[in-house]
Amino acid sequence: MVSAADRAKGPARTSVWLDVKSDRDRDRDRGRGRGRKPGQPAGLDRDKIIEATVRLLDSEGAAKFSMRRLAAELNVTAMSVYWYVDTKDDLLELALDAVFGTLPLPDLSTETDWRDQLRELATGYRALLVRHPWVSALIGTFLNIGPHSMAFSLAVQQVMRNTGLPPHGQMGGLSAVFQFVYGFGTIEGHFIQRCATAGMSQDEYFRQAMGTISEQPEFRESFANASELMEARGGDTVEDMRERDFGFALELLVAGIEAMVARA
Structure with missing residues (x-):
């Protein structure tokens, strides 16, 4: 895959999807080589790693995400993950495409407007x-x-x-x-x-925020106009x-x- 150094040197020319692999490397990534190599974890594959990555990103956000945290979620060692992805950026790119796969697309072969x-x-x-x-x-x-x-x-x-x-x-x-x-x-x-x-719920947060802002003299006039627009909509x-x-x-x-x- 693409190294972190290569990404830094040429970000417009690097992507996990542009990486050319040998058949042996593809087998390694998919966990389908001729038996597991020493140290390669059992019951783990790239799809499981991507699914866990999406779950962590959803629950904890990108700022807290790390390969070590992912390994703990999967109950494997951090090095085990690197059998299937070379860098954290590669994994984030794979996770990004995975969630786009959940997006429903219209049937463009029909006469729908x-x-x-x-x-x-x-x-x-x-x-x-x-x-x-x-x-x-x-x-x-x-x-x-x-x-x-x-x-x-x-x-x-x-x-x-x-x-x-x-x-x-x-x-x-x-x-x-x-x-x-x-x-x-x-x-x-x-x-x-x-x-x-x-x-808090969205409504609770909104009411508290608007109440706090309206109490401040320097914001009162501006937010009085905003409140009128909100009521009108x-x-x-x-x-x-x-x-x-x-x-x-x-x-x-x-x-x-x-x-x-x-x-x-």
Whole structure:
């Protein structure tokens, strides 16, 4: 696989998915060589390691993740993990692609309207970012050329072509929708994580935060205006308000694409 030194020297040229292996190395990684080598753990394979990595990242976050912590979760020695992955970065890249494999993709062979397909992809991507808050940082760290990540990317590109936007505008349309979803889902996921860490529900945290801020004279006027906007958008809970915001913003983007197609 790619060494840490190689990643540092050429991050744009390195990825676990670009590594060329011999058949013997592939057998080693998959735990299917001719019998176990001395020191190679029994009952362990790359899939189990990736699953445990995702569980740890979900429960403890990327900052606390380490190969030693992973080995303890798997009840093996730290060196045992290195039979299947060479570096922590390789493992994070594999975990990133694994969670993209849980993202439902629309059937692009049907005559389904592109608007519905775009909504499905955007909603699924948002849910992924919320469910796995560590993903947003890794998306900007790695090349994201694993099979599941590429399947999502190709589906997004195909749906954007189906909108009727001219070729020179399709990447702009893609950026408008999915960078919005990335930002929305990242903030939402981190807020939910913050509430969980504080041992509070989202509504409890929100009420306490707003109450504390409104008590400060220097913030009172600014947040009085913000409170009016929050009341106007409706919703009894933080989750309700967020759903309204996301749905309305996504429809604005769909309407924008329709307008640009009509203009073209």
